[in-house]
Amino acid sequence: MPWAEANGATLYYETRGAGDPVLFLNATGWPLDVWELSCLPALAEQFQTIALDWRGVGRSTWAPGPYSTELFAEDVVGLLDALGVERAHLFAMSMGGRVAQHVALRWPERVRSQVLIATGVGRGGAGGNIPLDVALALGERGWWGYWQEHLDQEYTFTPEFRAAHPERIEALRQAIWAHRPPLALYLEQIDARLRHNIGDRACEIAVPTLVLVSRGDRVSRASGNNFDAAHRLAAAIPGAELAIVEGGRHLFLWEVPEQVTPVVALFFARH
Numbered sequence: 620m621p622w623a624e625a626n627g628a629t630l631y632y633e634t635r636g637a638g639d640p641v642l643f644l645n646a647t648g649w650p651l652d653v654w655e656l657s658c659l660p661a662l663a664e665q666f667q668t669i670a671l672d673w674r675g676v677g678r679s680t681w682a683p684g685p686y687s688t689e690l691f692a693e694d695v696v697g698l699l700d701a702l703g704v705e706r707a708h709l710f711a712m713s714m715g716g717r718v719a720q721h722v723a724l725r726w727p728e729r730v731r732s733q734v735l736i737a738t739g740v741g742r743g744g745a746g747g748n749i750p751l752d753v754a755l756a757l758g759e760r761g762w763w764g765y766w767q768e769h770l771d772q773e774y775t776f777t778p779e780f781r782a783a784h785p786e787r788i789e790a791l792r793q794a795i796w797a798h799r800p801p802l803a804l805y806l807e808q809i810d811a812r813l814r815h816n817i818g819d820r821a822c823e824i825a826v827p828t829l830v831l832v833s834r835g836d837r838v839s840r841a842s843g844n845n846f847d848a849a850h851r852l853a854a855a856i857p858g859a860e861l862a863i864v865e866g867g868r869h870l871f872l873w874e875v876p877e878q879v880t881p882v883v884a885l886f887f888a889r890h
Contacts, residue, residue: 625697631678632671632698636663639731640707641887643670644715647812648805650677650798656791657872661880666887671698675807677798684807688815692721699729708887709733712872714808717741717815723826724817732827732890734883737836737869739848740855741815749809762802766792774838775870791873821855827890828859833871845869
């Protein structure tokens with residue numbers, strides 16, 4: 620079975636395809652199953668794809684916290700070690716992008732290149748401050764109701780996509796729910812994401828980097844909007860490239876994967 624011992628945790632993973640390894644790093648609390656609905660099948664035609672459940676998620680170890688993006692980075696390198704992968708491309712979204720930053724800073728020799736999606740360098744709060752909208756949704760709707768509401772928020776998908784493809788949104792919701800983390804560990808992951816802060820160290824990242832964002836990812840939330848954050852991130856990392864996808868909003872990887880795959884595949888092939 621596809622489990623690996625890494626950094627004191629048992630991590631569930633799946634691989635597909637052949638070629639240079641591409642490691643998928645998920646959003647907060649999301650299991651690897653979500654990638655089947657996005658770019659992974661197409662990228663697996665050209666690369667060896669590796670996807671994992673974070674510790675505390677799905678079929679990986681449900682270890683208690685505290686969690687941090689540094690800890691997840693150590694898990695990532697431990698998984699590469701267990702699989703005998705010397706160097707990999709990183710395809711990293713949201714919290715996964717924060718984890719990738721630590722991997723690139725501490726183990727640059729393990730990274731062929733990285734694609735950072737809908738992420739930023741962080742602001743480094745004190746931790747323990749679960750966002751008010753998350754707390755309210757959980758309190759009012761419960762765990763399942765929270766996930767229903769989460770994907771229905773304005774920033775996730777365009778109205779046109781919602782009207783045309785409700786079944787694809789529901790498939791994503793079910794993929795998340797089927798291998799969800801326990802609520803306590805999901806909150807640990809949110810806490811880890813909120814405490815992430817590499818500050819001025821972004822200028823020390825020396826691996827080839829592509830920052831990818833949708834032009835429609837401009838809906839402002841408490842942390843601002845991802846379109847502006849992507850520009851700041853690309854400017855902070857020396858030599859980073861910025862690519863803007865025209866379709867979709869925050870979850871454009873699931874709305875317009877056909878626009879994403881050629882851009883990413885070309886970038887990986889160059890490195």
